[in-house]
Amino acid sequence: MTIALLCPTRGRPEQFKRMIESAYSTATKENIQVFVALDKHDFETYPKDALDKAAKVLIMPDLVPTGYLFNKLSMKAYKREGIKIFMLAADDMVFTTPCWDEALLNHYNALGNKIHVYHLQDSRDANGTPHPIATREYIEALGYFVSPIFMHWFADTWTVEIARANGCFTHMRDYLLIHDKPSDQGRPDDTFARLRLGGVHERDVWVSHVCQWVLEHEKQKLGELMK
Numbered sequence: 001m002t003i004a005l006l007c008p009t010r011g012r013p014e015q016f017k018r019m020i021e022s023a024y025s026t027a028t029k030e031n032i033q034v035f036v037a038l039d040k041h042d043f044e045t046y047p048k049d050a051l052d053k054a055a056k057v058l059i060m061p062d063l064v065p066t067g068y069l070f071n072k073l074s075m076k077a078y079k080r081e082g083i084k085i086f087m088l089a090a091d092d093m094v095f096t097t098p099c100w101d102e103a104l105l106n107h108y109n110a111l112g113n114k115i116h117v118y119h120l121q122d123s124r125d126a127n128g129t130p131h132p133i134a135t136r137e138y139i140e141a142l143g144y145f146v147s148p149i150f151m152h153w154f155a156d157t158w159t160v161e162i163a164r165a166n167g168c169f170t171h172m173r174d175y176l177l178i179h180d181k182p183s184d185q186g187r188p189d190d191t192f193a194r195l196r197l198g199g200v201h202e203r204d205v206w207v208s209h210v211c212q213w214v215l216e217h218e219k220q221k222l223g224e225l226m227k
Contacts, residue, residue: 118170
């Protein structure tokens with residue numbers, strides 16, 4: 001059995017290299033495969049030795065929504081039969097705890113109903129990294145990794161909420177991820193905070209209502225599938 005690390009990345013070659021090297025140095029190498037999405041410019045400038053470690057590199061158009069990349073990478077990985085767990089791996093992550101992969105696979109093997117989502121511990125938040133780790137069966141149940149309506153990074157947060165609401169969520173507190181400070185290229189984004197507050201602008205209000213409807217719908221759908 002294998003874990004797929006799904007990494008959309010842009011403009012952060014040093015951080016991407018550190019992420020992928022830390023993943024391989026702390027995991028059992030045979031247990032993980034890395035799937036990368038980046039644009040043509042980054043493909044030409046990212047460290048070749050780091051990209052060569054990836055099982056699959058997708059060259060995507062610039063400014064493709066992140067939620068789309070999550071699902072695109074997960075579907076590429078899904079086609080490989082031996083992959084049972086799918087993990088969003090941000091390029092600013094650093095894996096620090098040895099054998100995190102074995103812990104996930106052992107937990108997966110022990111599950112009864114294998115529709116499940118995990119967190120590893122996060123240096124930024126005691127509640128865990130927002131990036132979910134989903135089983136193959138979870139993706140089969142909903143038809144995708146993250147709901148396509150959520151186009152930005154907070155798509156992963158809703159995925160965790162859907163699983164938590166149905167009791168198919170585990171926070172692996174003994175396995176730490178360090179989130180480094182984002183590069184200067186990244187822009188502060190308060191969209192998620194605005195949506196949670198019900199929106200400040202008219203568009204935010206509309207998006208907030210639609211997202212909340214989808215969230216509640218998917219909570220109910222997953223619950224019915226788990227019966």
